[in-house]
Amino acid sequence: MSGYTSDPRIRWAEFLPWMIALAAFFLLPEYLSLGARVLIYILFALSLDLILGYAGIITLGHSAFFGLGAYTAGVLSAKYGLTDPFLQLLAAAAAAALLGITTGAVILRTKALTLLMLTLAITSIVLEIANKATWLTGGADGLSGVTVAPILGLFKFDLFGKTAFIYCLIALFLGWLLVRRMIYSPFGAMLTGIRENTARMHAVGAPVYWRLVLVYTISATMAGIAGALLTQVNQFVGLNVLGLEPSGDLLVMLILGGVGRLYGAFVGPVVYLIAQDYLAKQYPEYWYFGIGVLLIVVVLFARGGILGITDKWLQALSRQIRSARASAR
Amino acid sequence: MLDNVALGIAERDGVSRRMWKPASKHSEITDEAMQLLATLALTSDARTPVKDLPYGRQRLVEIAIALGLKPKVLLLDEPAAGVPSQDSGRILEVLAGLPGDIAILIIEHDMDLVFRFAQRITVLVQGQVLVEGRPDEIAADRRVRDVYLGEATHA
Structure with a gap:
C-alpha cells in the first residue's frame, strides 16, 4: 500500500466512495444529516488510521483531539461570537495541533500498553476539564447556542443538511488527498518502516521519536478539524465527544473497516453508524449488543476487517476464474 | 525488499521527511537502491518480501542496507555465517570491491575469509x-x- 515499490496512481475503485457519496446526496435526501456525520467520522477514522495503521501508534485517546476541536469551535461561536466556519476550523485545528505536539512529545517516548494508558489518561483529563469548566463549556448539559455563519457568506446550513453534507464531503476529500499523498510518499514509507521494524529505522539513522511526534500532530490536527465539523453540523457540543467511549467507538469503526488500508477508514464508519442508526431505532436499549456481535464476527472471521475479507474473496474469485479458464483450454 | 534498502538511502539523503511526491517517483532513491541490489546480485528479488527470501539472501539485504548508508566504517559480525557458499562468495566480492577509505571491522572464525581480507x-x-x-x-x-x-x- 505504501513505499518505494508501490504504484501511486489512483485506481478506478478509489473513485467509488466519492461516487457513492454524491449518489447518496441526490438519492437519499432524508438521510443527509446522518450522511454528514458519517463523513465526519470517516475523516476522524482516517486520522486514526494514519497513526495506528501506518505508524503503529496505538491509542485510546484520539477523542481528546476530536473533542478539543469540537469544543474550540463551539466555545468560539457560543461565547465569543466567532461564527465564520473556516475561522472556527482553523482555530480548532490549531488547538488540536498544539495539544497533539505537547502530549505527543511526552507520551511517544513510551510504547505498547504504557502508551495506550497514557493516551487514555489524556482524553480523560480533557473530558474532566470540559466537565468541570461549566462557565465555558456548559459542563454535562453541553454547549448550546452554537451558530455558524453561512459558508463564504453564501451557503447557509439548512435544516435538511444539504450544505453540511457537501461541506463535510469537501473537507473529507481534502483530508483524504493529504493522507493518500502522505502514505505513498517517502514519509509514509518511513512510517511503515517504523511500524514494521523500529530498531532498524533507528539503525539507518531515522529520528524515530521526532517523526512519530510529527505524524501524531498531523493526525491530531485532522481529528480536531473533524471535531469542529461535528460541532458546526450539530450546532451543539456535548461531553460525549471526549473520553474513552468515542475513542473506543472510533477504534471499533477502524477495525471493522480494516486497519492500515486507507479505505478501511471509509468502510468502517459507514457500517458502524448505519448499523447504529438502524439498531438504535429497533432496539433503543440494546443497540450496543448488535455492534458487539458485528465486532466479534469481524475479528473472528474477517481478519483485516471488512476490506481485508473482501480482498481475500476477490483474490480467490480471480484465482478461480483463472483456473477455470486454464482448464477450459 | 527494495523498500528496505530505499528507506536507508532516503534517510541518508534526507528525503524521508518529504510528504507529497510519491516515494516510487523519487527515482534518485529507487535507482540507487536498484544499483546496489545489482552489485549484490539481488535484482531478481527486488519485489519479494524479505521474509520470503532464503536466509543467505536476507543477510545480503542487510549488507545492502548498510552499504546504502555510505558508511565510513563497517562493522561486520560473521557476515558469511549461515550463508550458502555461492552467496557468501558474492558478499566477499562486494566487500573486496568497496573503496579503500571505508574501514571494515570483521569478526570471523572462517580463517580463509580472514586471511583473504585482513x-x-x-x-x-x-x-x-x-x-x-x-x-x-x-x-x-x-x-x-x-x-x-x-x-x-x-x-
Whole structure:
C-alpha cells in the first residue's frame, strides 16, 4: 500500500466512495444529516488510521483531539461570537495541533500498553476539564447556542443538511488527498518502516521519536478539524465527544473497516453508524449488543476487517476464474 | 525488499521527511537502491518480501542496507555465517570491491575469509587479546596456530 515499490496512481475503485457519496446526496435526501456525520467520522477514522495503521501508534485517546476541536469551535461561536466556519476550523485545528505536539512529545517516548494508558489518561483529563469548566463549556448539559455563519457568506446550513453534507464531503476529500499523498510518499514509507521494524529505522539513522511526534500532530490536527465539523453540523457540543467511549467507538469503526488500508477508514464508519442508526431505532436499549456481535464476527472471521475479507474473496474469485479458464483450454 | 534498502538511502539523503511526491517517483532513491541490489546480485528479488527470501539472501539485504548508508566504517559480525557458499562468495566480492577509505571491522572464525581480507588481525582467545599483527605474522605465529589454525584438537 505504501513505499518505494508501490504504484501511486489512483485506481478506478478509489473513485467509488466519492461516487457513492454524491449518489447518496441526490438519492437519499432524508438521510443527509446522518450522511454528514458519517463523513465526519470517516475523516476522524482516517486520522486514526494514519497513526495506528501506518505508524503503529496505538491509542485510546484520539477523542481528546476530536473533542478539543469540537469544543474550540463551539466555545468560539457560543461565547465569543466567532461564527465564520473556516475561522472556527482553523482555530480548532490549531488547538488540536498544539495539544497533539505537547502530549505527543511526552507520551511517544513510551510504547505498547504504557502508551495506550497514557493516551487514555489524556482524553480523560480533557473530558474532566470540559466537565468541570461549566462557565465555558456548559459542563454535562453541553454547549448550546452554537451558530455558524453561512459558508463564504453564501451557503447557509439548512435544516435538511444539504450544505453540511457537501461541506463535510469537501473537507473529507481534502483530508483524504493529504493522507493518500502522505502514505505513498517517502514519509509514509518511513512510517511503515517504523511500524514494521523500529530498531532498524533507528539503525539507518531515522529520528524515530521526532517523526512519530510529527505524524501524531498531523493526525491530531485532522481529528480536531473533524471535531469542529461535528460541532458546526450539530450546532451543539456535548461531553460525549471526549473520553474513552468515542475513542473506543472510533477504534471499533477502524477495525471493522480494516486497519492500515486507507479505505478501511471509509468502510468502517459507514457500517458502524448505519448499523447504529438502524439498531438504535429497533432496539433503543440494546443497540450496543448488535455492534458487539458485528465486532466479534469481524475479528473472528474477517481478519483485516471488512476490506481485508473482501480482498481475500476477490483474490480467490480471480484465482478461480483463472483456473477455470486454464482448464477450459 | 527494495523498500528496505530505499528507506536507508532516503534517510541518508534526507528525503524521508518529504510528504507529497510519491516515494516510487523519487527515482534518485529507487535507482540507487536498484544499483546496489545489482552489485549484490539481488535484482531478481527486488519485489519479494524479505521474509520470503532464503536466509543467505536476507543477510545480503542487510549488507545492502548498510552499504546504502555510505558508511565510513563497517562493522561486520560473521557476515558469511549461515550463508550458502555461492552467496557468501558474492558478499566477499562486494566487500573486496568497496573503496579503500571505508574501514571494515570483521569478526570471523572462517580463517580463509580472514586471511583473504585482513590487513591487520587481532586474535582473541577467551575474551583476551592473544596477539595482534599483519596476516603473515599471524599465520606464522605458533600460539595462533595452536589455538585456531591447528589440528582439530581443541584446548
